[in-house]
Amino acid sequence: MQVAYVLYWWLALMAAGFLIFPLTSRVCSSLADKGYSISKIVGLTLLTFVSWMLSSLHILPFGYANIAVSILILAAFSLFFGRKNLKISEWPLKKILVSDAIFTAAFMLLVLIQFGKADICYKGAADAFYNHAFIESILRGGYAPPPDPFWAGSSIPYYYGGHYVVVLLTRLTGIPAPIAYNIALAMFYAVAVCACYGLGYNITKKKRYGFAAVLFICVAGYISGFFQLMAYASNHTVLGYAPVGAQNIIDWMQNFDFWTATGFVINKAYVHYPAYAFLMADMHTYFMSIPFQFAYILLLYAVFKKSRGDVPLSRPDTLLTVVILSVCLGFFFILNTWEFPTYVVLTFAAFIILKIRPRIRENLFLPLIITALGFVLYLPYHLSGSMSGFAGIKILPDMFRTSLGQLLEYVILFLFVVVTLVLVLWKRDFLAGRRSILVAAAILIPVVLLAVLFHFQVLIIAVPLGLLCLYFLYKSEDRAEREFILLLIMMAMALIFFCDFMYIDDVFSGDNERFNTVMKVYYQVWIFLGVAAVYGLYTLLHYFKRFIKVAWIGVLAFLIFMALVHPVAST
Numbered sequence: 100m101q102v103a104y105v106l107y108w109w110l111a112l113m114a115a116g117f118l119i120f121p122l123t124s125r126v127c128s129s130l131a132d133k134g135y136s137i138s139k140i141v142g143l144t145l146l147t148f149v150s151w152m153l154s155s156l157h158i159l160p161f162g163y164a165n166i167a168v169s170i171l172i173l174a175a176f177s178l179f180f181g182r183k184n185l186k187i188s189e190w191p192l193k194k195i196l197v198s199d200a201i202f203t204a205a206f207m208l209l210v211l212i213q214f215g216k217a218d219i220c221y222k223g224a225a226d227a228f229y230n231h232a233f234i235e236s237i238l239r240g241g242y243a244p245p246p247d248p249f250w251a252g253s254s255i256p257y258y259y260g261g262h263y264v265v266v267l268l269t270r271l272t273g274i275p276a277p278i279a280y281n282i283a284l285a286m287f288y289a290v291a292v293c294a295c296y297g298l299g300y301n302i303t304k305k306k307r308y309g310f311a312a313v314l315f316i317c318v319a320g321y322i323s324g325f326f327q328l329m330a331y332a333s334n335h336t337v338l339g340y341a342p343v344g345a346q347n348i349i350d351w352m353q354n355f356d357f358w359t360a361t362g363f364v365i366n367k368a369y370v371h372y373p374a375y376a377f378l379m380a381d382m383h384t385y386f387m388s389i390p391f392q393f394a395y396i397l398l399l400y401a402v403f404k405k406s407r408g409d410v411p412l413s414r415p416d417t418l419l420t421v422v423i424l425s426v427c428l429g430f431f432f433i434l435n436t437w438e439f440p441t442y443v444v445l446t447f448a449a450f451i452i453l454k455i456r457p458r459i460r461e462n463l464f465l466p467l468i469i470t471a472l473g474f475v476l477y478l479p480y481h482l483s484g485s486m487s488g489f490a491g492i493k494i495l496p497d498m499f500r501t502s503l504g505q506l507l508e509y510v511i512l513f514l515f516v517v518v519t520l521v522l523v524l525w526k527r528d529f530l531a532g533r534r535s536i537l538v539a540a541a542i543l544i545p546v547v548l549l550a551v552l553f554h555f556q557v558l559i560i561a562v563p564l565g566l567l568c569l570y571f572l573y574k575s576e577d578r579a580e581r582e583f584i585l586l587l588i589m590m591a592m593a594l595i596f597f598c599d600f601m602y603i604d605d606v607f608s609g610d611n612e613r614f615n616t617v618m619k620v621y622y623q624v625w626i627f628l629g630v631a632a633v634y635g636l637y638t639l640l641h642y643f644k645r646f647i648k649v650a651w652i653g654v655l656a657f658l659i660f661m662a663l664v665h666p667v668a669s670t
Contacts, residue, residue, distance in 0.1 A: 115142035121181025129404035136297025155479035205292035209285035260433035261387030294393035316629035324665020368617035388435035429473030437619035513628035520635035565592035591627035
């Protein structure tokens with residue numbers, strides 16, 4: 100019966116993807132796969148929004164009737180606006196089959212891993228109990244906001260959008276909540292892998308770079324596991340990682356010091372990478388938001404690509420795009436509020452810097468509408484007082500800043516590719532000779548002095564890389580894939596700078612004040628740099644000559660190996 104439960108869940112996700120694909124294919128008509136790689140995520144977002152809104156406005160309490168009406172509303176919306184894309188013969192069927200095969204393989208892989216540790220409160224998943232309690236609370240039915248399972252008479256004082264997605268599918272499939280919890284964990288990984296593949300494939304038009312995106316972002320980790328392996332091999336402490344007593348390599352992997360590597364400490368804060376969250380199987384908000392971030396980036400990229408076409412966008416297309424982007428952007432508020440400001444900035448930057456629309460007024464007006472509508476559509480959530488934990492933004496003391504070594508330990512694989520890409524662009528397209536040296540000196544010398552004087556080491560990477568990307572965007576007349584990637588690199592550098600300059604004041608205090616800021620924001624850094632690294636890999640392999648290519652691939656392969664040691668041993 101539990102095998103049947105897995106099949107029910109898989110079928111429900113497939114149905115959500117096909118139901119919304121006529122709509123997604125219209126918004127993402129500029130993409131090679133017409134947006135099918137993110138259709139399941141967009142479908143879940145829209146279905147959750149409609150169901151939640153019916154419950155929030157006290158039209159229908161959560162339950163079977165609510166879900167049935169939500170599906171009918173969504174189906175009518177999809178069929179009406181996507182009626183021109185209903186011909187299956189015009190669908191990219193081969194790309195759909197590849198995408199679904201990747202989704203199914205990732206789904207079954209995580210289901211099999213969950214078989215080995217199906218207990219919800221297993222050692223290490225500190226938040227698993229309360230996340231399951233949220234799901235049980237929403238399952239009881241009633242109107243939104245759902246009741247707080249720990250404090251009678253009040254509503255959940257936290258963002259619960261991801262839990263609502265799980266509950267929708269749980270009620271729809273009739274699966275018991277404890278079993279659905281584990282299947283849902285596999286679902287989030289599967290849709291993340293599928294969307295990540297779609298990002299790599301649609302940006303490069305090559306399947307192998309879709310798989311490279313999955314490897315870089317959804318499988319690989321940072322190099323802490325490699326340091327631990329070196330400590331075992333040398334029987335000495337390596338960069339703070341002590342050797343684990345083991346008789347052989349298999350024994351070492353079975354006794355892998357999981358917490359030392361995954362709890363990567365950055366001055367009283369912790370950072371993780373996506374594969375850790377999926378292996379950990381702790382249904383926290385930063386875990387559930389990962390596929391939705393992929394989907395929003397790809398939606399923005401689709402809008403950007405469509406604007407470069409010869410056919411001008413019609414008013415219905417513009418209206419539909421604004422509505423879809425607004426719902427998906429606003430969903431971050433109830434999914435994981437930490438992402439909302441970042442993707443608001445990305446939306447404005449994409450329209451203004453990349454000049455998505457031909458007129459300046461439109462590039463200012465449209466992102467403003469998307470942001471405002473994204474806020475208004477979720478007004479019942481804002482009025483419920485669920486954001487009571489936010490107490491402002493404060494300046495970070497010098498003692499808590501990230502060291503350059505810690506930053507490199509986290510994203511050295513991505514930075515190696517991205518920095519190489521930027522240096523190649525610098526040499527090839529814009530600067531040469533003495534001018535290049537003067538510009539480099541003008542940027543680097545003040546940055547290094549500031550980094551030393553104010554103990555702000557990440558400036559050495561964040562500022563030069565961000566400024567160079569901005570310079571390339573300013574000088575470039577052609578807005579193509581490269582410019583979109585440069586924008587993502589700029590966003591990553593801005594987030595790194597923010598985390599060492601300010602922090603969000605929340606429930607944590609004392610030495611752990613920026614705990615949440617680093618953990619939540621560095622996930623976004625990982626995603627932006629990971630996508631950029633895949634495009635960088637695609638570009639550089641076509642640019643380098645044979646000898647340089649072999650040497651560069653050798654270093655890259657070594658870094659990939661280092662990044663895979665930890666996830667493989669942890670699994």
